[in-house]
Structures are given as C-alpha cells and as structure tokens.
Amino acid sequence: MTSVARPAPRRLASFAVASEPGNERLALAQVAEAVAASGLAPARLERLKTAVAEATMNAIEHGNRGRPEIPVDVEVTQEGDDIIVAITDLGGEHALPGPVEEPDLLLKLEGEQRARGWGLFLIRNMVDAMQVRTDGVRHTIQLTMRAGTAAAPVSQTGGSQGGGDEEDV
Amino acid sequence: MRKTCEAAVRAVGGAAVIELAGEVDGGAAGVLNAAYEQAVSSGEPGTVVLDFARVGYINSTGIALIVSVLARARSERRTVVASGLSEHYREIFDITRLSDFIEVFGDLDAAVSQLAGPAS
Numbered sequence: 205m206t207s208v209a210r211p212a213p214r215r216l217a218s219f220a221v222a223s224e225p226g227n228e229r230l231a232l233a234q235v236a237e238a239v240a241a242s243g244l245a246p247a248r249l250e251r252l253k254t255a256v257a258e259a260t261m262n263a264i265e266h267g268n269r270g271r272p273e274i275p276v277d278v279e280v281t282q283e284g285d286d287i288i289v290a291i292t293d294l295g296g297e298h299a300l301p302g303p304v305e306e307p308d309l310l311l312k313l314e315g316e317q318r319a320r321g322w323g324l325f326l327i328r329n330m331v332d333a334m335q336v337r338t339d340g341v342r343h344t345i346q347l348t349m350r351a352g353t354a355a356a357p358v359s360q361t362g363g364s365q366g367g368g369d370e371e372d373v
Numbered sequence: 374m375r376k377t378c379e380a381a382v383r384a385v386g387g388a389a390v391i392e393l394a395g396e397v398d399g400g401a402a403g404v405l406n407a408a409y410e411q412a413v414s415s416g417e418p419g420t421v422v423l424d425f426a427r428v429g430y431i432n433s434t435g436i437a438l439i440v441s442v443l444a445r446a447r448s449e450r451r452t453v454v455a456s457g458l459s460e461h462y463r464e465i466f467d468i469t470r471l472s473d474f475i476e477v478f479g480d481l482d483a484a485v486s487q488l489a490g491p492a493s
Contacts, residue, residue, distance in 0.1 A: 247460065250460075250461040261433070309469060309470045309474070313444045315444070320434065
C-alpha cells in the first residue's frame with residue numbers, strides 16, 4: 205500500500221484575544237501579518253480577513269457570550285498551499301445557531317427576515333473551505349484558503365459532534 | 374485602532390449625499406440612522422447617495438445597517454446608490470445582492486454626474 209506524503213503543517217501564528225467587541229479587528233490584523241509571506245493574492249487576503257473577522261465576532265458574541273475573561277484562541281498554520289485559520293471559543297456546540305437560515309435580501313427588505321444574519325453567509329463565501337468541530341466546550345471554526353490558486357467554491361464538511369469530530373454548520 | 378463611524382450630509386441637486394468615514398459596524402447604527410434622517414428631512418430627495426470612499430471596514434452588522442437603510446428608503450420610494458466602495462466591498466455587495474438594489478458607482482463624482490443626467 206502506498207501513501208501520499210502531505211507536507212507537515214507549519215505554524216505561522218498562535219494568539220488569543222479577549223472576548224470584547226471590536227477585538228475581531230485585532231484578530232484579522234494579526235492573521236494578515238502572519239500570512240503576509242504566504243503568497244496569498246491581495247484580493248484573497250481581503251476575503252480571508254473578512255472571514256476571520258466574522259468568525260471571531262461569532263466566537264466573541266455567541267461562543268463566549270462577550271465575557272472578556274474568556275479568550276478566543278486563533279491559530280494560523282500552512283500546510284502545502286493551504287492556509288488554515290482555526291478560531292476557537294468555549295461555547296460548546298451551541299456557539300453557532302442552527303439550522304442556519306440562508307439570508308435572502310428581498311425577504312429582509314420586505315421585513316420577512318431580520319436584517320442581520322449575514323456572518324456565516326459571508327464566511328462561507330469568502331474562503332475555500334470551512335469546517336466546524338466541537339470537542340467538549342471547545343468550539344472551533346476552521347477556515348481554509350489556498351494560496352496561489354483561484355477561488356474555489358466553498359465546501360463544508362462535517363461529522364458527528366464531540367471527541368474532536370466535526371459537525372455540520 | 375477602532376475608528377468610529379462618522380457621517381457628513383449634504384444636498385446635491387435632487388439627491389442627498391451621505392459621506393461615511395471610519396468603520397461601518399454595529400457601532401455605526403446611531404450615526405447612519407441620524408445621517409439618513411437628516412438627509413431626507415429637508416428637500417425630500419428622491420435619491421440618497423451612500424459614499425464609502427473613506428470607509429475602511431464593513432462587517433456583517435454594517436451590511437445589516439445598510440439593508441435597513443435601503444428598506445426604509447424603498448418604503449419611502451427613494452433610490453439608494455453607493456459610491457467609493459473598494460473592490461472587496463464591491464464584491465460583498467455583489468455576493469449579498471445589495472448591488473441588485475443599490476447601483477454602485479466608482480466614486481462620488483461619477484454618482485453625482487449620473488444623477489444630474491446627461492449634459493444637454
């Protein structure tokens with residue numbers, strides 16, 4: 205049996221931000237700095253920054269419920285062409301509401317859907333892949349962006365909850 | 374690091390221009406709503422221009438605020454147009470379909486010129 209060797213992941217950054225409104229800006233700035241030499245095209249870097257900001261906002265507001273003493277952990281790694289940003293809160297499996305209502309602008313304009321609810325939609329459309337996993341209280345959203353390639357349709361993968369497995373969003 | 378949202382309102386022809394600066398996020402709600410109120414309270418403009426040339430950051434809550442402004446304008450039979458968006462936020466306007474309802478111009482001059490109509 206043969207196996208294809210994958211390059212070992214290389215950690216580019218690991219840091220935490222306090223769960224306070226606005227700290228998503230700190231996260232996106234540090235991620236942008238960490239991936240500066242990765243070869244990510246400027247437009248795709250902007251997409252990644254938006255996804256990181258939205259995921260961090262979710263972690264602060266829904267995961268850690270705005271409690272400043274609970275950090276949001278951010279880890280940035282590169283595995284081959286893949287830049288992977290993992291954003292973890294301690295909100296357990298309830299960190300993201302579900303099932304997720306797909307935003308419909310016309311319904312929002314007609315008052316049949318609330319004006320908010322764009323966060324996950326933006327994340328899904330900004331990155332090449334998004335995974336969510338829950339391990340006890342640790343809830344992680346993992347964003348993958350391929351450096352040096354054109355944008356690909358986003359894929360969502362998931363599995364069962366708990367024990368580090370992934371869950372559908 | 375955080376730059377609060379600021380807005381300046383002025384009338385141009387039959388339109389009201391709201392020039393935004395800073396960050397359009399949840400903290401911008403008061404500023405944006407007050408600017409819209411000021412913009413439509415005098416002269417009954419048929420069009421409201423949202424100029425984003427000096428906006429460096431828009432998040433999902435900011436998108437929701439723009440949706441709310443657009444909903445109110447539509448209910449008042451006003452048109453909303455946008456100018457000065459970066460390429461990235463222009464893409465977000467496309468993805469969210471805001472650009473289906475808000476015509477987007479490269480800059481404020483282009484928006485105002487268009488509103489004034491072709492020279493006779």
